[in-house]
Amino acid sequence: DAKTTQPTSMDCAEGRAANLPCNHSTISGNEYVYWYRQIHSQGPQYIIHGLKNNETNEMASLIITEDRKSSTLILPHATLRDTAVYYCIVRAYGSGNTGKLIFGQGTTLQVKP
Amino acid sequence: EAQVTQNPRYLITVTGKKLTVTCSQNMNHEYMSWYRQDPGLGLRQIYYSMNVEVTDKGDVPEGYKVSRKEKRNFPLILESPSPNQTSLYFCASSFGTSGAYSYNEQFFGPGTRLTVL
Numbered sequence: 001d002a003k004t005t006q007p008t009s010m011d012c013a014e015g016r017a018a019n020l021p022c023n024h025s026t027i028s029g030n031e032y033v034y035w036y037r038q039i040h041s042q043g044p045q046y047i048i049h050g051l052k053n054n055e056t057n058e059m060a061s062l063i064i065t066e067d068r069k070s071s072t073l074i075l076p077h078a079t080l081r082d083t084a085v086y087y088c089i090v091r092a093y094g095s096g097n098t099g100k101l102i103f104g105q106g107t108t109l110q111v112k113p
Numbered sequence: 114e115a116q117v118t119q120n121p122r123y124l125i126t127v128t129g130k131k132l133t134v135t136c137s138q139n140m141n142h143e144y145m146s147w148y149r150q151d152p153g154l155g156l157r158q159i160y161y162s163m164n165v166e167v168t169d170k171g172d173v174p175e176g177y178k179v180s181r182k183e184k185r186n187f188p189l190i191l192e193s194p195s196p197n198q199t200s201l202y203f204c205a206s207s208f209g210t211s212g213a214y215s216y217n218e219q220f221f222g223p224g225t226r227l228t229v230l
Contacts, residue, residue, distance in 0.1 A: 034218070043117070043203050043221030044156070099144050099163075099207065100171060101219060103156040 004088045009108040012082075018075040020107050022088030025069040031092050033064060035073045036101070037084040044087065044103070047073065078111045085109075115140045117222035119204050125228045126194055134189045134225050136204030143209045145187035146171070146219070147179065149200040156203065162187055163209075194229040201226050 005023040012018040024033065034049040048055055048062045050071070055062045061074040075082055087106040117138045126132055136145065146161040148171075158171030162181040176198055178190040187206075191198060204222040 041201060041224060041226075043205075043223050045221070046218035049218065098158075098169070098171070099146055099161055099219070100158045101156070101205075105155065 004090055004104055006086075006088050006104065006107045008105065009110065011110050011112055012075075012078045014080060014111055014113050015077055018073075018078040018082065018109055018111070020073040020075075020086050020088075020109065021070065022073070023070045024088070024090045027068050027090055028092065031090045033062065033068075033071050034089040034091060034101070035060070035062065036087045036089065036103070037082075038087070038106070039081075039084040044101075047086075078109075080111050080113065083109060083111045115220070117204055117206055117220050119202070119222040119225050121225060122223065123226050125230065127230050128195055129193050132191050132194060132227075134191075134202060134204075134227070136187045136189065136222060137185050138187075138204075138206040138220070139185065140206065140208075140220065141184065142206035142220075143184070144219075145181065145204065145206045147177070147187070147189050148203045148205065149173065149198075150203065150224075151200050159189070159202075194227075196229045199227060199229050 032049050032051050035047040036044040038044045048060050050062045064071045085106040085108050087103050089101050120135045143164045147159040148156040150156045157173045159177050160179040162168045165184050168179050202225045205219045207219040208217045
């Protein structure tokens, strides 16, 4: 699975959009980009995933560059409850997959009032 | 409510005293997995199970055992716990890891904080 690079930490004002970048320059054609978050030692929570098209759900939007070497998770209106560690994970699609998620160090997002 | 449950949530024990951490999911998921989380090391996979009676080692299986006799349960067994197994443990599940299910999200339990003295 491809390695990802994320900033260690970011701040965001409450109510503003939080844009969290992720670099995955070695991503392969069969690898999806996933985002999870972990709020203070709770179990990681799935946010969104995508292959090459931009995706949006009730939690966030995922923008993937055309060359798929990087992506951005967007929380459109951050709240204090969005303060968490956000993990960008790249994982291959297909059979034989162990299902393992490789969590890097992630980005600690601090939403401030 | 769809969920993954773990018990106990907190446990302090002594070296060598066998213990079991239970994990149960109510989503009819085929795939289940155990991770441990340690400061500076992130989450690491211990064992996983593709389906009933099918288990395999993850990255850090030493000192752990698992079983998958029923689809919903995937207990983690520490036969002789040692202090280096002090950690935060998470169980996860998903519909599967192959074919159309291979991109599905995984659901995590709330965690079990284990301290081995």
